[in-house]
Amino acid sequence: MPHSPSSDPATSATPGVPADRPAALSVEGLGVTVSSGRLTAVRDVSFTVGRGEAVGLVGESGSGKTLICRSVLGLLPPGCAVSEGEISLADEALTGLSRREWDRVRGTRVGAVFQDPASYLNPSLTVGRQLSEVLRVKLGLDRARAAERTVELFAAVGLHDPAEVARRHPHELSGGMLQRVLIAVAVACAPDLLVADEATTALDVVVQAEVLELLARMRAEHDLALLLVSHDLAVIAEVCDRILVAYAGELVEDGPAERVLNDPLHPYTEALLRVATVDDWERRELEVIPGAPPEVGARLPGCRFADRCAFTAPECLDGPVPLRETADGRRVRCVRGEELDLSRAGAHGAREVAV
Numbered sequence: 552m553p554h555s556p557s558s559d560p561a562t563s564a565t566p567g568v569p570a571d572r573p574a575a576l577s578v579e580g581l582g583v584t585v586s587s588g589r590l591t592a593v594r595d596v597s598f599t600v601g602r603g604e605a606v607g608l609v610g611e612s613g614s615g616k617t618l619i620c621r622s623v624l625g626l627l628p629p630g631c632a633v634s635e636g637e638i639s640l641a642d643e644a645l646t647g648l649s650r651r652e653w654d655r656v657r658g659t660r661v662g663a664v665f666q667d668p669a670s671y672l673n674p675s676l677t678v679g680r681q682l683s684e685v686l687r688v689k690l691g692l693d694r695a696r697a698a699e700r701t702v703e704l705f706a707a708v709g710l711h712d713p714a715e716v717a718r719r720h721p722h723e724l725s726g727g728m729l730q731r732v733l734i735a736v737a738v739a740c741a742p743d744l745l746v747a748d749e750a751t752t753a754l755d756v757v758v759q760a761e762v763l764e765l766l767a768r769m770r771a772e773h774d775l776a777l778l779l780v781s782h783d784l785a786v787i788a789e790v791c792d793r794i795l796v797a798y799a800g801e802l803v804e805d806g807p808a809e810r811v812l813n814d815p816l817h818p819y820t821e822a823l824l825r826v827a828t829v830d831d832w833e834r835r836e837l838e839v840i841p842g843a844p845p846e847v848g849a850r851l852p853g854c855r856f857a858d859r860c861a862f863t864a865p866e867c868l869d870g871p872v873p874l875r876e877t878a879d880g881r882r883v884r885c886v887r888g889e890e891l892d893l894s895r896a897g898a899h900g901a902r903e904v905a906v
């Protein structure tokens with residue numbers, strides 16, 4: 552059974568979470584340093600994912616998406632660390648957990664699926680054995696019950712002939728099958744939250760659609776919250792209720808998917824959507840917006856997007872720009888956010904975009 556929130560869950564008072572949903576995940580003022588603390592790669596990141604909600608995280612390469620996900624999973628690479636902020640599940644603070652406590656939380660409270668499933672599986676053990684071990688260690692099932700449950704879970708993620716699949720080693724399975732195995736491992740202990748970082752990127756279009764459908768089904772059946780990172784805006788648009796836009800290590804926009812996609816408030820979001828040709832979902836990847844984001848850790852006088860933005864005014868350089876809430880409950884990190892009408896035909900958020 553999924554865990555239920557404690558008596559004092561984060562609630563609708565938290566920006567971004569709909570009134571009827573308690574938060575499954577809250578991230579408050581997250582900062583992440585890289586290069587052994589010398590550079591700040593993620594700063595002032597605050598967001599929530601409500602129970603059963605699917606939240607997409609988008610942004611150019613290097614904007615900090617993976618560091619944010621790995622902070623939530625307690626899996627930052629060597630040399631990287633959470634330097635500021637709080638991360639909590641509905642009823643449990645995660646910041647500062649010991650390695651042992653993280654091992655308990657991962658799998659039971661939070662599951663993860665990444666781009667390259669093979670690298671998260673042991674090549675010398677059958678996939679059935681690997682899932683059975685998780686069930687025995689995390690849920691205390693005995694050998695027979697764990698083996699039985701493994702086959703049930705493989706069937707639940709749509710693997711045909713699950714008993715036979717359980718006897719195979721990772722190299723005997725296709726990429727789509729491996730991703731289903733990893734999803735089975737990730738949801739085996741009924742976590743509240745699944746973090747999927749480019750989980751469908753390496754799959755062909757048909758298998759990608761099947762895996763997305765599987766995630767949607769898991770979410771509906773188990774009230775699972777999803778934090779989904781993808782370069783593919785079509786994937787985000789299809790799956791997510793809400794979209795977070797990251798730029799240069801900060802969140803610059805947070806709002807309902809439909810509003811963010813059709814009426815963006817931040818010039819970066821508008822530029823991102825335009826280069827991805829919002830109406831043309833066949834183009835799978837975001838193209839690069841002309842110009843370059845600031846170097847990791849660069850200290851700038853104001854908005855980090857200012858030198859690529861067509862709307863920069865003197866006030867944009869008057870100190871760090873906070874992520875502020877708008878009248879309609881969205882959030883934007885732009886001093887001119889509500890004054891600009893970016894939905895107008897012909898509005899251009901970024902300079903020098905070839906038309």
Ligand SMILES: Nc1ncnc2c1ncn2[C@@H]1O[C@H](COP(=O)(O)OP(=O)(O)OP(=O)(O)O)[C@@H](O)[C@H]1O
Pocket residue numbers: 585586592610611612613614615616617618619628629630631847
């Ligand atoms: N292990 C590391 N050591 C040093 N710098 C790192 C490390 N991991 C990430 N960074 C830096 O932190 C910034 C954010 O990286 P991150 O991987 O989170 O970006 P991303 O948005 O996920 O990019 P992509 O879409 O390419 O995966 C990048 O500039 C990156 O160079």
